Every structure is written in C-alpha cells, then in structure tokens.
Amino acid sequence: MENVIILGTGISGCTAAIYTARANLNPLIISGSEDGGQLTLTTDVENFPGFPNGVQGPELVQMAKKQAERFGTRFMVDIVTDFNPIEGGYELTLMGGDKLQTKTIIISTGASARWLGLPSEEKFKGRGVTTCATCDGAFFKDKEVIVIGGGDSAMEEAIFLTKFATKVTLIHRRSELRASKIMRDRAKNNSKIGYVWNSEVAEIFGDKLVSGVKLKNLETGEISDFKCDGVFLAIGHVPNTTIFQGKLDLDNHGYLKTDRFTNTNLPGVFAAGDVQDTRYRQAITAAGSGCQAAIEVEKYLVELE
Numbered sequence: 215m216e217n218v219i220i221l222g223t224g225i226s227g228c229t230a231a232i233y234t235a236r237a238n239l240n241p242l243i244i245s246g247s248e249d250g251g252q253l254t255l256t257t258d259v260e261n262f263p264g265f266p267n268g269v270q271g272p273e274l275v276q277m278a279k280k281q282a283e284r285f286g287t288r289f290m291v292d293i294v295t296d297f298n299p300i301e302g303g304y305e306l307t308l309m310g311g312d313k314l315q316t317k318t319i320i321i322s323t324g325a326s327a328r329w330l331g332l333p334s335e336e337k338f339k340g341r342g343v344t345t346c347a348t349c350d351g352a353f354f355k356d357k358e359v360i361v362i363g364g365g366d367s368a369m370e371e372a373i374f375l376t377k378f379a380t381k382v383t384l385i386h387r388r389s390e391l392r393a394s395k396i397m398r399d400r401a402k403n404n405s406k407i408g409y410v411w412n413s414e415v416a417e418i419f420g421d422k423l424v425s426g427v428k429l430k431n432l433e434t435g436e437i438s439d440f441k442c443d444g445v446f447l448a449i450g451h452v453p454n455t456t457i458f459q460g461k462l463d464l465d466n467h468g469y470l471k472t473d474r475f476t477n478t479n480l481p482g483v484f485a486a487g488d489v490q491d492t493r494y495r496q497a498i499t500a501a502g503s504g505c506q507a508a509i510e511v512e513k514y515l516v517e518l519e
C-alpha cells in the first residue's frame with residue numbers, strides 16, 4: 215500500500231509532492247487529463263514571489279515537477295476514475311481498470327475551463343471556439359476575435375491575443391469588469407481592444423469555421439450579429455470533482471469542502487489548490503495549500519502508526 219497518492223500535477227500537486235518526497239514518504243503523483251494544470255495554459259505569471267521579471271506558467275510548473283522528481287517523486291500519466299474507502303486506506307481505480315491502494319490521498323485535481331453550454335459552441339470547438347489563447351492565439355493572425363468574460367483571465371487572454379489579431383472585442387454580461395485594476399488598465403490602454411457591455415453570446419455561427427456570433431443585449435433583449443473569426447471563452451472554471459460526488463462533501467458549486475488544515479470529511483483524504491478554493495485561486499495559494507496538505511499527511515501517518 216502506498217503512503218500517499220497525489221492526484222493532479224498542477225502547482226498544488228507538485229508542491230505536495232516536493233514536501234512529501236522530502237519527508238521520505240515516496241509519493242506517487244497521477245497526472246489526470248490536464249497534466250501540469252492551469253499554469254500550462256497561461257503565459258506571464260507576474261505575481262509568483264521569487265521571479266522579479268515574471269515567469270512563464272508552463273516553465274514554472276515544469277520546474278516544480280523537476281524539483282519533485284529530484285527528491286524521488288514517482289510520476290504516472292493516467293486518469294483516476296473511481297475512489298473508495300478500504301481497510302486501512304483507500305483504493306483508486308485507473309482508467310484501464312488497474313487499482314492502487316494508499317493510506318492517504320491529496321486531491322489537487324484543480325479546476326477546468328467553464329463553457330457556455332450552447333449547442334453551437336460544441337459544433338465549433340476547435341474550429342474557432344477555444345478556452346486557451348496561449349494554445350490557439352497564433353491561429354488568429356490578422357483576424358478579428360472576441361473574448362467572453364470580465365475577470366482577470368479575460369483581460370489576460372485579450373491582451374495576449376492582440377499580438378496576433380487585428381481586433382479583440384471583450385464581450386461582458388455586465389457593465390463593469392470583475393478584473394483587478396492593473397489588468398483592467400492594461401486592457402484599457404491597448405488600442406486593439408474594444409468592449410461590448412451587458413451582452414451575452416446567444417449563438418455561434420459559421421460554415422466550417424466560426425464567422426460570427428449572435429449577441430443578446432441583456433438590457434434591451436435585442437439580438438444582433440457580430441462578425442468574428444474566433445471566440446475565446448474566459449468565463450471562469452469548474453472544479454474537477456466528478457469522481458468524488460456522493461463520496462466526499464462538496465459545496466453547492468461542486469468544490470471540495472475542507473477545513474483550515476486541508477482535511478476533507480474522510481480521514482486521510484486531504485485537498486489542496488483550486489479544487490477546494492472558492493476565494494483566492496492564485497498559483498501561490500495553490501502551492502501553499504499543497505504544502506499544508508503534505509504536512510498534514512505526514513502528521514496523519516505518524517499518528518496512524
């Protein structure tokens with residue numbers, strides 16, 4: 215039986231791995247479907263301490279992985295499909311049916327991009343509709359694109375896309391942005407970025423590729439066509455907790471409920487990072503809670519013995 219299995223290789227999982235590996239717990243970390251987590255989908259991270267000139271998100275998580283490896287962490291690329299309590303710990307089922315047993319678990323499965331849920335969005339996924347400017351921005355050189363959302367991610371995506379697109383229009387459902395002042399100002403000072411307020415995308419249309427969207431003005435109810443070649447969604451994230459439904463306590467939005475020591479409602483099961491964070495959702499807080507969970511695992515195993 216393993217001492218500890220960590221679910222998720224984002225910054226939170228990697229930090230938990232560094233700490234549990236240095237505590238000689240020989241951790242096993244399983245990647246899930248989004249290896250490296252949300253940082254792999256961003257560009258400049260300017261607020262992680264220790265990098266006065268910023269660091270690229272993918273590079274930061276890569277360095278954290280290497281650091282975890284250096285102390286003996288074992289990495290496994292696989293997806294956990296089920297989780298059940300057994301005598302003395304827990305059993306995890308992998309996609310191919312193999313089973314792993316462990317005394318403790320750190321869940322750092324993070325959160326994934328939220329989609330609008332429109333049938334037309336489904337039709338044009340990968341044909342002009344995307345949630346990742348870093349991954350797909352270069353396909354929109356000299357094109358016109360829209361970014362949906364009013365938070366920091368939307369500002370970041372819009373600013374990044376101005377490197378390629380001729381025009382970037384932010385579509386927001388309210389008349390004020392949720393984003394931090396620094397990001398709002400940066401977007402405002404970029405002449406390629408325009409705004410459509412109080413509006414939502416009701417439909418995405420095109421032939422093989424996106425050629426525009428139907429916008430609904432939420433104040434007047436008026437529907438109008440808006441021409442664009444790309445639709446970038448930046449409307450937040452949903453926590454990756456499907457396999458824990460009915461097994462661990464979740465809040466109304468599907469986030470894992472934890473106490474201030476990263477405990478879930480089951481003994482020996484801890485959670486860290488965005489999967490349980492409804493408030494901060496920063497790289498540094500994800501890393502911090504990964505460290506906390508690792509220290510709690512260490513204490514729990516000592517008490518178990």
Ligand code: NAP
Nearest residue numbers: 330363364365366367368370387388392448449450494495
């Ligand atoms: P967020 O702050 O939750 O913002 C999501 C945005 O999408 C909101 O403006 C929301 O509108 C809108 N929205 C949600 N559902 C929608 C729907 N169905 N249709 C249309 N619009 C919808 O998410 P985020 O921007 O991804 O940021 C998450 C966290 O990461 C935040 O704490 C943020 O500060 C942090 N972050 C920081 C940076 C940075 O510092 N550089 C970069 C990225 C993210 P309402 O405003 O009306 O709710």
